[in-house]
Amino acid sequence: MRLSRAHELWRRFLNMASLALTGICAIVVMAPVFVILAYLVVNGIRSLNIEFLTSLPKSPGETGGGMANAIVGSFYMVGLALMLSLPVGVGAGVYLAEFGRTRYAHVVRFMADVLNGVPSIVIGVSVWALLVVPMRSFSALAGGVALSFIMIPMIARTTEEMVRAVPNVLREASLGLGATYARTMWSVVLPAARGGIVTGVMLALARVFGEAAPLLFTALGNRFWNLYLDRPMANLPTQIYEYAKSPYEDWHRQAWAAALVLIIVVLVLNIIARVSTRERYRALR
Amino acid sequence: MTTVMFPRQEEAIAPPPPKISTRNLNVYYGDFHAIKDVSLDILPNHITALIGPSGCGKSTFLRCLNRMNDLIEGARVEGSVLLDGQDVNDPRTDVVALRRRVGMVFQRPNPFPMSIYDNVAYGPRIHGIRRRSVLNEIVERSLRQAALWDEVKDKLRQSALALSGGQQQRLCIARVLAVEPEVLLMDEPASALDPTATFRIEELMQELKSQYTIVIVTHNMQQAARVSQYTGFFFKGELYEFGETAKIFTNPEKRETENYIRGRFG
Numbered sequence: 001m002r003l004s005r006a007h008e009l010w011r012r013f014l015n016m017a018s019l020a021l022t023g024i025c026a027i028v029v030m031a032p033v034f035v036i037l038a039y040l041v042v043n044g045i046r047s048l049n050i051e052f053l054t055s056l057p058k059s060p061g062e063t064g065g066g067m068a069n070a071i072v073g074s075f076y077m078v079g080l081a082l083m084l085s086l087p088v089g090v091g092a093g094v095y096l097a098e099f100g101r102t103r104y105a106h107v108v109r110f111m112a113d114v115l116n117g118v119p120s121i122v123i124g125v126s127v128w129a130l131l132v133v134p135m136r137s138f139s140a141l142a143g144g145v146a147l148s149f150i151m152i153p154m155i156a157r158t159t160e161e162m163v164r165a166v167p168n169v170l171r172e173a174s175l176g177l178g179a180t181y182a183r184t185m186w187s188v189v190l191p192a193a194r195g196g197i198v199t200g201v202m203l204a205l206a207r208v209f210g211e212a213a214p215l216l217f218t219a220l221g222n223r224f225w226n227l228y229l230d231r232p233m234a235n236l237p238t239q240i241y242e243y244a245k246s247p248y249e250d251w252h253r254q255a256w257a258a259a260l261v262l263i264i265v266v267l268v269l270n271i272i273a274r275v276s277t278r279e280r281y282r283a284l285r
Numbered sequence: 286m287t288t289v290m291f292p293r294q295e296e297a298i299a300p301p302p303p304k305i306s307t308r309n310l311n312v313y314y315g316d317f318h319a320i321k322d323v324s325l326d327i328l329p330n331h332i333t334a335l336i337g338p339s340g341c342g343k344s345t346f347l348r349c350l351n352r353m354n355d356l357i358e359g360a361r362v363e364g365s366v367l368l369d370g371q372d373v374n375d376p377r378t379d380v381v382a383l384r385r386r387v388g389m390v391f392q393r394p395n396p397f398p399m400s401i402y403d404n405v406a407y408g409p410r411i412h413g414i415r416r417r418s419v420l421n422e423i424v425e426r427s428l429r430q431a432a433l434w435d436e437v438k439d440k441l442r443q444s445a446l447a448l449s450g451g452q453q454q455r456l457c458i459a460r461v462l463a464v465e466p467e468v469l470l471m472d473e474p475a476s477a478l479d480p481t482a483t484f485r486i487e488e489l490m491q492e493l494k495s496q497y498t499i500v501i502v503t504h505n506m507q508q509a510a511r512v513s514q515y516t517g518f519f520f521k522g523e524l525y526e527f528g529e530t531a532k533i534f535t536n537p538e539k540r541e542t543e544n545y546i547r548g549r550f551g
Binding site: 101167169170171172173174175176177178179180183187188191192 | 356381395461
């Protein structure tokens with residue numbers, strides 16, 4: 001009797017201890033996010049003002065000025081990357097989901113996973129050799145292409161998962177009505193998978209929005225306005241890098257502000273991804 | 286049904302030509318011989334029920350009639366399936382046109398995740414009908430035929446997924462009727478529904494019988510006895526017995542048929 005009582009206490013203790021341990025681990029997961037956010041807000045909020053958002057950088061040494069060109073440049077190149085990677089990624093994803101049993105598809109899937117794992121600096125260097133060297137100039141185009149190389153495998157794999165998850169009965173219903181396979185894809189399967197695909201695309205956008213490495217050797221950065229595809233273009237990540245390693249106090253503060261802008265955009269993209277997922281579940285209920 | 290007022294004697298006796306007939310139909314899934322040498326005639330404007338224990342091949346047989354087995358990897362079909370005398374497995378047969386003539390209602394209601402209207406209009410749209418007024422007409426007519434119009438006429442723009450299971454299944458029937466098929470294949474159309482919804486579907490089948498050829502696969506023997514005029518009993522991939530429903534259910538020729546109908550197995 002006494003033995004079993006002790007045993008029960010020990011069991012309860014183990015239970016509590018395990019619960020506490022996993023709880024602490026969960027806190028450790030969240031902590032960096034809060035630390036980063038708090039740090040950025042504390043350091044960046046002072047320099048985050050209208051001037052920062054709307055004007056060009058000033059010459060080294062002068063205080064004031066902003067990063068309007070880098071903010072626009074980041075959106076510009078991410079938008080370009082989206083235009084390049086969305087059709088390719090979704091197309092490849094549909095192929096893998098629907099005809100994914102062939103040897104060719106296995107190779108494609110494996111390559112996509114490899115590309116997903118390639119360090120972004122390597123992608124940057126490769127695109128430098130592929131585009132910057134032949135064009136004899138750093139360019140927004142090269143930056144967009146480098147970012148799209150990161151996005152394509154992410155979008156392809158998410159699309160594959162989502163299209164695969166569309167119930168087969170929907171395909172059969174459409175084909176049974178005399179629809180062609182292509183029509184079934186366009187009108188039934190892709191719309192049914194849309195929520196999930198949008199989520200994946202948003203997460204991919206959030207990921208590349210903060211990438212500095214692929215842009216260092218491709219878009220380079222620019223202290224002035226540029227909207228031409230074939231010229232160097234300013235962007236937030238490389239601007240942060242440049243400002244943070246500069247000797248100027250004011251530039252350091254602006255780097256913090258830029259980082260804050262970056263994280264806000266990433267956060268918003270993540271939230272959109274979340275909301276679009278919720279839409280999807282509501283639609284299927 | 287033919288409406289000849291004063292038929293000559295032999296016309297009255299001679300049965301109408303079969304809408305669908307299969308001859309020595311065999312289906313293999315890889316090494317598995319799913320359908321063995323089935324020859325069967327299906328009469329127009331009647332309901333033919335296919336019964337038998339699970340895995341006996343009745344669903345597979347049904348899916349041969351509009352070549353839905355094409356979609357299953359490793360499925361192989363031998364023998365012939367004739368629709369109005371034409372072989373549906375002929376390489377020259379346009380499978381899209383075939384499926385338009387031979388529509389299918391599935392076991393689980395499977396409305397598309399779109400509005401009620403768009404579900405019904407899907408078939409006409411893929412066959413090239415664009416005019417709003419024509420689509421409206423088809424949608425209303427099909428929903429009326431499926432006995433669903435009164436329940437949904439005020440919410441055609443709402444998601445089809447918000448309907449109840451029984452309503453969803455009638456929507457799926459309306460969706461098939463919208464492409465004006467000649468044959469309706471129903472693969473256990475009521476097995477996921479409650480008794481009331483099942484009753485509605487059975488009632489509906491009786492109404493549709495005069496215009497369509499209906500083949501229904503069912504696990505529910507009372508249902509087969511209630512709705513059909515002809516019944517085929519499948520067992521281990523073979524068609525054991527086929528005949529008028531009343532005969533099959535009251536005086537079957539084979540012992541297996543009788544055992545199954547008496548509920549001794551399956």
